[in-house]
Amino acid sequence: MNLKQHNTFSPRQTARAIGVSEASIKRWCDNGKLSYEKTVGGHRRLSLPVILGFIQDQGIKLRQPEVLDLPAAVGPGARTLEQACDLYEQALEQGDQARSLQIAFDMRLAGHSMAVIADKVVAPAFHALGERWQHGDVEVYQERHGVEITRRVLLRLKDTLVPPEPDAPSAIGATLSGDPYCLPGLMGELVLLELGWQAKFLGSQLPHTTLEKAVHDLNPSVLWLSVSSVGDPEAFVEANARLYALCLEHQCALVVGGSALTDQVRPRIKYASFGDSLQHLGAFAQGLSVYTRQNGHGFGQAQF
Amino acid sequence: MNLKQHNTFSPRQTARAIGVSEASIKRWCDNGKLSYEKTVGGHRRLSLPVILGFIQDQGIKLRQPEVLDLPAAVGPGARTLEQACDLYEQALEQGDQARSLQIAFDMRLAGHSMAVIADKVVAPAFHALGERWQHGDVEVYQERHGVEITRRVLLRLKDTLVPPEPDAPSAIGATLSGDPYCLPGLMGELVLLELGWQAKFLGSQLPHTTLEKAVHDLNPSVLWLSVSSVGDPEAFVEANARLYALCLEHQCALVVGGSALTDQVRPRIKYASFGDSLQHLGAFAQGLSVYTRQNGHGFGQAQF
DNA sequence: TGATATAACATACAAATCGTTCATTTTTTA
DNA sequence: TAAAAAATGAACGATTTGTATGTTATATCA
Incomplete structure (x- = not known):
């Protein structure tokens, strides 16, 4: 902290707040358009x-006013992922979409x-928001609005x-009935897109x-299921078994x-790969696409 | 990276996108035909x-929308709203996001x-999708994916x-527990934003x-409730009464x-305004902001 | 206190925009 | 139809802006 x-x-x-480059600020300082003081070292x-x-005077807009509100909390953005998570949670709590976006x-x-952003910033921010809700520090509407913002x-x-690419491997994702949480699924889509996949999150519930x-019609290489909540465990296991066979x-x-795949549920479900995090999903997808590239299309799944 | x-x-x-020379754009800016902001250096x-x-206003068309990060034409354009609705429904059915975007x-x-877009294109497209689902022509996953795309x-x-503007009247919107449909709420946000309001859709359920x-904390001028599904009618009427009193x-x-406010339910609920469509919501908001502008802040609601 | 990572410095360079002038095209007027 | 007026497009050097570089200052942590 810089207190x-x-x-x-x-x-x-200053540059971040105004929305121009750092070089411009320095030029304006040197031109006399902006007055400033120097540290002993010349900063x-x-x-x-x-x-x-x-x-x-110049009639400019403040693109990121919050940068000036919180001098201690800024720099080139948050230094660490943990800091970013804290800031993100704070921004969500305040319903500040612009700031959330900037942090991201x-x-x-x-x-x-x-x-990494999904696992280390967004997910823990919502976890923290949930904690604060349990303590009565945060209202439900703030959390829901946070979901919309995110x-x-x-x-x-x-x-x-x-x-x-048009010939990239394709993946579809969804959550099953009883699971209304859409953010993990959406983040999964981003993770796979970043790796070059054609990824579509079909929706929740x-x-x-x-x-x-959908598997039959779209014929994807991967079906990823996000499971943040399991309504009826028996129905879930049954659905999982049928999906696995079809896949x-x-x-x-x-x-x-x-997060809903606890130690009690996990042993009862079938899968080609299980992931605690989105990083796992990404790693699996990357391994899979490397494998298919080496061996042509059409791959078994026993290897995974 | 494009960030x-x-x-x-x-x-x-701008010139490239519209298909005119750079000099013309500059002239139109200076003539006042195009409003613009200046950087410190005069750009x-x-x-x-x-x-x-x-x-x-000028009735010209975008020669190169992609310059402005807008969707490029990928198929026939729609002449009428009805046509647009048909095409939009078709695009959703095919899970074609680019096409949906272009039609919109x-x-x-x-x-x-x-x-108008919400009432005449998006809403009826989903209505049609629902009809086709009942006839077995469309799968649930297609409808859900359509929601994500939309x-x-x-x-x-x-x-x-x-x-x-920062001093614009503010509105918040939501759906109540038991109503998972978020699209009407989102469209409400857009309608109010277009009219210059500070509108926030907080989420569904x-x-x-x-x-x-939320009303207490954010103190909005309008709370709009989107009701596409009513779980327990008694609970809904009760919640409505309490919200009305608080408002x-x-x-x-x-x-x-x-759409869930049928003739049986509507008489039992209280409101300042009821709207069958988003055009109604917009009209009400516009009337309200005119009224407040004439009479200063603080208005009763008996008039509405 | 000292080591290390981050941020700021100064500078140079490349790209984009500015204001202006002038030739050309389109529209209006006689 | 011809002349006048208006609008458009292209070109110019000067200025502004953003990025990259190697070096120095500051902050953090043991």
Whole structure:
């Protein structure tokens, strides 16, 4: 934390807030358009009144006003994934979509994969939100709004991915009836898209019968099931067994994962791969596509 | 990596997209035909809503939509709203997101309001999809995937709207417990945004108690409830009564609408306004903001 | 305190935009 | 139809902007 420098900002922070490049800020400082002070080492420090006066004079918009509200919490974005998670949770709690988006983009710029962002930032942020709800610090509407916000953030992130090749392997994902949680499924789509797959998240609460139809019609290489909630365990196990058999028949790998697959349920279900996290899903998909590239199309699934 | 967060465009990009010379764009800016913002150094920046509004007013068409990150034509354009609805339904059935997006943008560029697109294209397309499902022509997974696709289309459409002013009246929307249909709520958000409101769709399946908290915390001028499905009618009537009372207290207009409000249910619920369609919601919001503008802030709701 | 990672410095460079002028095309007017 | 007016497109050097580089300052942590 940088607590010594209240109310002064680095060129980078200022640049982020205004929405221009760092170089421009420095130029304007040197031109005299922006007044500033120097540290003993020669670093520029800008005061809040100066920045606000500047944007008033020039008629510019503050693209990220929150950057100036929280000087301690910014820099090139959050340094660590944990910090990013905290900030993201905070942004969701405040219903601040712009800030949520910025945090997510910062992580992207820092080079983190979709899987890491999903596993280390988004998922734990919601976990923390749930904890705070149990303690009465957070209302349900805040959590739900957070889901809406995150959905939009994820779709924005999707636009940063290169579109898959037409001949890329395809995957479809869904949650089964009784499981209304759509975010893990959506994040799964992003993870697979990032790896070059043609991934489609079909939606949540799909009856297993229609998923069978989907496998039959779309003939994907992978079917991933996100399981965040299991309504009736017996029905789930039954649905899983039928899906597994169908996938075998269609040379499709069935991947399951999610927080609801506890030690009691997991032994009873069948799958080609099980993943605790989205990173697992990504790793499996990557291994699979390497395998098929080496051996041509059509692969068994006993190997996995 | 393309990580642009603010979609503003330079005169050159705008020129390429419209198919005119860069000089013309600059002239139109200086003539006041195109509103724009200036950077500190005097470079012009144009926003997407401004550009789209301009081409609507002038009756020109986008030669190269892809320059503005808009969907390029991939099939026949629709002439009428009915045609668009048919094509949209077809695209959903095929799980073709690009096509859905293009149809929606065609309508948008043709000058149709969000409310009209929602009422005349999206809603009837899903109605038709439901009909075809009953006849066994369409699977559940296709309808669900259509919901996912439409969610993304709506989000993209949102980018074509002018961002609300900070002092604009605010509205929050949601669906109550037992109602998982989120699309009408989302479309409501777009309709209100188009009219200049600060609108937030909080999500679906919200318990009425947390909505009461939300009204208390966020203090909106309007709470709109989308009702596409009513689980327990008694509970719904009870929740509605409590929300109505709370809204009265907070000078907040309660607007309800949705296909589940049949003649049997409607007489039993209380509201400031009832709407069969999103056009109704828009009309009510517009009337309300005119009224408040004339009479200052703080308005009763008996008038509505 | 000292080692290490991150951020800021100064500088240079490439790309895009600015304002302006002028030739060309299109539209309006006589 | 011909002339006048208006709109458009292209070109120019000057300016602004963003990115990349190697070096120095600051912050963090043991």
